[in-house]
Amino acid sequence: MAKTPVLTPQAEDFPRWYQDLISKAELADNGPVRGTMVIRPYGYGLWERMQQDMDARIKETGTQNAYFPLLIPQSYLTKEADHVEGFAPELAVVTHGGGKELEEPAVVRPTSEMIVNASFAKWVQSYRDLPLLINQWANVVRWELRPRLFLRTTEFLWQEGHTAHATYEEARDFAARIHRHVYADFMENVLAMDVVLGRKTPKERFAGAINTLTLEGMMGDGKALQMGTSHELGQNFAKAFHTQYLSKDGKQELVWQTSWGSTTRMIGALVMMHGDDHGLRVPPRLAPVQVVVLAIKGDEAVLAKVREIGDALKAAGIRVRVDDRTDTPFGRRAVDWELKGVPVRVEVGPRDLENDTAMLARRIPGGKTSVAIGALTEVLPKILEEDQALLLAQARERRELRTSDVTTVDDAVEATAAGGWARIPWSDLGETGENALAEHGVSVRCLLAADGSVPDSDDAPGNVAVVARAY
Amino acid sequence: MAKTPVLTPQAEDFPRWYQDLISKAELADNGPVRGTMVIRPYGYGLWERMQQDMDARIKETGTQNAYFPLLIPQSYLTKEADHVEGFAPELAVVTHGGGKELEEPAVVRPTSEMIVNASFAKWVQSYRDLPLLINQWANVVRWELRPRLFLRTTEFLWQEGHTAHATYEEARDFAARIHRHVYADFMENVLAMDVVLGRKTPKERFAGAINTLTLEGMMGDGKALQMGTSHELGQNFAKAFHTQYLSKDGKQELVWQTSWGSTTRMIGALVMMHGDDHGLRVPPRLAPVQVVVLAIKGDEAVLAKVREIGDALKAAGIRVRVDDRTDTPFGRRAVDWELKGVPVRVEVGPRDLENDTAMLARRIPGGKTSVAIGALTEVLPKILEEDQALLLAQARERRELRTSDVTTVDDAVEATAAGGWARIPWSDLGETGENALAEHGVSVRCLLAADGSVPDSDDAPGNVAVVARAY
Numbered sequence: 001m002a003k004t005p006v007l008t009p010q011a012e013d014f015p016r017w018y019q020d021l022i023s024k025a026e027l028a029d030n031g032p033v034r035g036t037m038v039i040r041p042y043g044y045g046l047w048e049r050m051q052q053d054m055d056a057r058i059k060e061t062g063t064q065n066a067y068f069p070l071l072i073p074q075s076y077l078t079k080e081a082d083h084v085e086g087f088a089p090e091l092a093v094v095t096h097g098g099g100k101e102l103e104e105p106a107v108v109r110p111t112s113e114m115i116v117n118a119s120f121a122k123w124v125q126s127y128r129d130l131p132l133l134i135n136q137w138a139n140v141v142r143w144e145l146r147p148r149l150f151l152r153t154t155e156f157l158w159q160e161g162h163t164a165h166a167t168y169e170e171a172r173d174f175a176a177r178i179h180r181h182v183y184a185d186f187m188e189n190v191l192a193m194d195v196v197l198g199r200k201t202p203k204e205r206f207a208g209a210i211n212t213l214t215l216e217g218m219m220g221d222g223k224a225l226q227m228g229t230s231h232e233l234g235q236n237f238a239k240a241f242h243t244q245y246l247s248k249d250g251k252q253e254l255v256w257q258t259s260w261g262s263t264t265r266m267i268g269a270l271v272m273m274h275g276d277d278h279g280l281r282v283p284p285r286l287a288p289v290q291v292v293v294l295a296i297k298g299d300e301a302v303l304a305k306v307r308e309i310g311d312a313l314k315a316a317g318i319r320v321r322v323d324d325r326t327d328t329p330f331g332r333r334a335v336d337w338e339l340k341g342v343p344v345r346v347e348v349g350p351r352d353l354e355n356d357t358a359m360l361a362r363r364i365p366g367g368k369t370s371v372a373i374g375a376l377t378e379v380l381p382k383i384l385e386e387d388q389a390l391l392l393a394q395a396r397e398r399r400e401l402r403t404s405d406v407t408t409v410d411d412a413v414e415a416t417a418a419g420g421w422a423r424i425p426w427s428d429l430g431e432t433g434e435n436a437l438a439e440h441g442v443s444v445r446c447l448l449a450a451d452g453s454v455p456d457s458d459d460a461p462g463n464v465a466v467v468a469r470a471y
Numbered sequence: 472m473a474k475t476p477v478l479t480p481q482a483e484d485f486p487r488w489y490q491d492l493i494s495k496a497e498l499a500d501n502g503p504v505r506g507t508m509v510i511r512p513y514g515y516g517l518w519e520r521m522q523q524d525m526d527a528r529i530k531e532t533g534t535q536n537a538y539f540p541l542l543i544p545q546s547y548l549t550k551e552a553d554h555v556e557g558f559a560p561e562l563a564v565v566t567h568g569g570g571k572e573l574e575e576p577a578v579v580r581p582t583s584e585m586i587v588n589a590s591f592a593k594w595v596q597s598y599r600d601l602p603l604l605i606n607q608w609a610n611v612v613r614w615e616l617r618p619r620l621f622l623r624t625t626e627f628l629w630q631e632g633h634t635a636h637a638t639y640e641e642a643r644d645f646a647a648r649i650h651r652h653v654y655a656d657f658m659e660n661v662l663a664m665d666v667v668l669g670r671k672t673p674k675e676r677f678a679g680a681i682n683t684l685t686l687e688g689m690m691g692d693g694k695a696l697q698m699g700t701s702h703e704l705g706q707n708f709a710k711a712f713h714t715q716y717l718s719k720d721g722k723q724e725l726v727w728q729t730s731w732g733s734t735t736r737m738i739g740a741l742v743m744m745h746g747d748d749h750g751l752r753v754p755p756r757l758a759p760v761q762v763v764v765l766a767i768k769g770d771e772a773v774l775a776k777v778r779e780i781g782d783a784l785k786a787a788g789i790r791v792r793v794d795d796r797t798d799t800p801f802g803r804r805a806v807d808w809e810l811k812g813v814p815v816r817v818e819v820g821p822r823d824l825e826n827d828t829a830m831l832a833r834r835i836p837g838g839k840t841s842v843a844i845g846a847l848t849e850v851l852p853k854i855l856e857e858d859q860a861l862l863l864a865q866a867r868e869r870r871e872l873r874t875s876d877v878t879t880v881d882d883a884v885e886a887t888a889a890g891g892w893a894r895i896p897w898s899d900l901g902e903t904g905e906n907a908l909a910e911h912g913v914s915v916r917c918l919l920a921a922d923g924s925v926p927d928s929d930d931a932p933g934n935v936a937v938v939a940r941a942y
Contacts, residue, residue: 029590029593031539031540031542031586032540032543032544032547032586032589033540033542033543033544033577036540036541036542037540038537038538038539038540038586038590039537039538040537041535041536041537041605044535044536044537044538045535045536047538048536064512064515064516065512065515065516065519066509066510066511066512066515067509067510067515067518067628068502068509069502069503069504069507069508069509069626070507070541070579070610070612070626071502071504071507071563071612071625071626072503072504073503073504076503088570089569089570090569091567091568091569091570092542092565092567092568092569092577093565093566093567093568094563094564094565094566094579095564095565095566095567096562096563096564096566097562097563097564097614097625098560098561098562098563098614098615098616099559099560099562099614106504106563108541108565108579115502115503115509118503119500119509122500128798128799134512138610139541139609139610141541141542143568143569143570144569145569154542154568155540155541155542157538327599328599
């Protein structure tokens with residue numbers, strides 16, 4: 001008798017697999033208002049770990065957290081022409097408050113550049129007030145016509161950084177610092193994600209930016225997902241809000257700004273980059289639960305032993321959960337932890353006790369081995385680091401294998417249709433080629449310099465476009 | 472020449488003093504949409520410290536964090552009759568999304584009982600799923616006609632806990648546990664706040680609750696502020712949403728629920744309970760900066776010394792900030808740290824270096840003393856603990872001094888008009904007396920049992936009402 005798979009296999013229907021996983025691993029549910037989501041405790045636990053790590057990295061740059069209002073006067077949105085054009089179709093509008101129609105409707109923030117600048121214009125007076133480095137953790141709303149949990153939701157959670165600097169160079173360098181030393185380092189070292197760092201083409205830039213830096217990841221189906229962006233805003237918002245400072249020379253100067261964001265979409269990326277047909281695989285450095293110790297049966301000696309192991313692992317600095325819910329069948333619990341992607345299961349039954357061993361099941365490479373209970377605190381930290389590295393290596397290998405070098409739009413379309421990315425010299429593609437790709441649902445994810453680094457300009461000689469279908 | 476006070480003195484105009492302080496200590500600004508606020512980095516730093524400490528206490532009860540949508544279908548609000556009546560006048564309504572009028576308007580959550588129950592009804596199937604203990608950190612919107620920063624704002628930040636239990640007793644005990652072992656312990660031990668724990672009268676209960684437990688604090692002007700509440704919801708919401716479970720006996724039973732919240736209003740309370748004419752006084756256990764080390768002059772030796780002291784204090788586990796911004800006059804910086812309420816200033820100038828001493832200025836009791844630099848790491852932790860205790864003692868003493876025992880409505884009105892609280896036997900007051908007090912702007916803050924504990928019922932013999940004017 002063939003075992004019914006818990007999830008639709010990836011190869012059969014990737015979007016369906018994704019939905020199944022999000023639901024069965026208890027990461028999130030759809031909310032009642034179209035496009036909204038309920039983030040369940042296990043999914044939110046992943047977000048909390050992401051927040052905690054990123055928050056520390058953001059603070060290391062000298063940035064401080066603050067909080068700006070959810071509701072923005074509708075008139076503010078119109079102050080920067082590109083910005084309003086970019087966001088107008090996605091706005092949620094509050095027309096009634098306290099039982100009355102409002103004199104001026106308020107929009108629910110789709111992002112906070114506008115309302116932040118209203119404050120920055122007051123707070124920045126002198127060069128002594130610069131750089132002003134602010135971040136906020138908040139919810140934003142962008143109306144979604146084709147919502148998908150974590151990837152495109154009408155409401156999502158994020159951090160958004162907003163900074164003001166005295167010079168163009170300082171702003172440019174700060175945006176690059178966030179891009180590489182906050183976002184990329186976090187994604188590679190904690191999320192074990194393979195990300196390509198590049199700059200967006202003018203067509204793909206943030207509404208109101210002069211440059212957008214991006215991190216792009218390849219998902220299990222070969223499509224791309226934008227993982228985070230860091231923008232140079234130039235003086236566009238400073239002009240709209242008169243955000244200026246008195247320089248050392250006694251002149252009024254407009255500030256140079258940046259903004260940068262990363263969102264709960266990273267949870268969706270985690271699923272699609274590391275997940276397999278058995279469920280999620282959570283990188284050990286992120287995992288809220290790194291090791292689960294399971295009692296196979298509700299036998300007194302077994303229960304005492306799993307608790308003892310749990311205490312020992314906790315004392316060794318491992319994030320551990322003891323699963324002694326023996327009124328639920330062992331097999332069901334094992335499948336559930338597999339779905340949730342906990343890196344290692346330590347399974348203990350009456351037979352194991354006789355030999356003072358436990359069965360160790362590794363979620364990331366797969367496979368089971370018997371290990372002496374006394375050796376666990378020594379063995380597990382090594383395994384967790386090994387598996388962390390393995391996830392990143394697997395993701396990187398997939399991206400490299402599935403990326404082709406091409407020189408024509410037709411070949412680029414063919415490569416991406418087969419579930420991969422293509423690299424094409426920007427001199428062969430250009431804006432005409434970019435528009436031609438768009439007709440096939442393919443976009444330029446980013447531009448790279450000839451040596452693979454982030455280019456200094458859109459049209460630097462040797463620039464290469466990375467093109468893909470994207471979420 | 473008399474020195475112009477930095478703040479309006481409390482005795483002259485308490486509300487004005489409050490506004491001055493919030494603004495000059497850079498805690499918050501008004502947002503552009505009426506009643507909204509921008510929480511500035513120093514104010515948000517206080518909130519982050521509160522969150523961190525409370526979150527750990529909440530998790531110790533077995534509660535997990537999750538996230539529910541901001542937008543709720545308008546129809547949901549009408550499912551529980553008392554609840555909709557309580558919140559209808561305060562709702563912000565989204566009528567347009569994505570450029571179109573919505574088929575059903577959505578309200579911005581004023582609280583999440585409704586949307587949480589929509590999920591609980593799906594998640595709870597069996598007695599094995601109980602208790603279900605969920606918390607979320609979120610923003611909520613309640614339209615405010617008379618906004619005041621932190622105290623009453625159209626949008627505020629909070630944590631809201633929502634739990635479901637198999638029995639009435641378990642829910643009752645859980646609500647009481649949050650009331651005493653999360654809220655009261657945190658407020659007394661970290662915020663150094665004197666709080667009175669009691670139960671609300673039916674008139675003052677949360678819309679939809681069968682019992683509301685409250686913590687009430689006396690502010691510097693003798694008025695009361697509700698600091699947090701913990702509600703027993705009975706089965707009211709369970710009935711509205713059919714939130715039920717299969718019991719061990721195989722019967723479908725409705726769950727018993729609680730909800731509980733505490734908000735950014737605690738920052739306002741901190742200001743009004745501990746502030747004085749010189750500014751805020753932050754309790755050391757909460758303070759993001761416990762000690763600031765100030766260089767009086769920009770002399771090389773002084774700058775080297777303040778950095779050395781900063782490193783030593785940091786190594787000793789003190790949250791320290793080095794202020795070496797000597798391009799700003801020392802006096803201005805000292806006043807600014809006083810306004811912000813940093814518990815201790817360590818001031819170092821060229822003359823102090825000669826004697827290897829520093830001037831130590833204590834914000835909480837006031838006063839300055841010279842201390843050997845080598846003794847700082849030993850002296851400061853003791854001072855910080857002393858000052859923590861002192862703040863609580865001062866607040867408690869004020870409340871005791873300004874509370875009168877009375878037996879008539881007239882005497883209660885007189886006592887509260889003079890800037891204090893009154894205690895009056897509930898048997899002398901009753902609902903008629905409560906309504907009479909309301910005509911004078913006085914409310915029953917809570918009921919206490921004869922021995923000062925939290926009473927088990929509204930009409931237990933010996934119950935005493937604590938009455939006051941309130942924020």
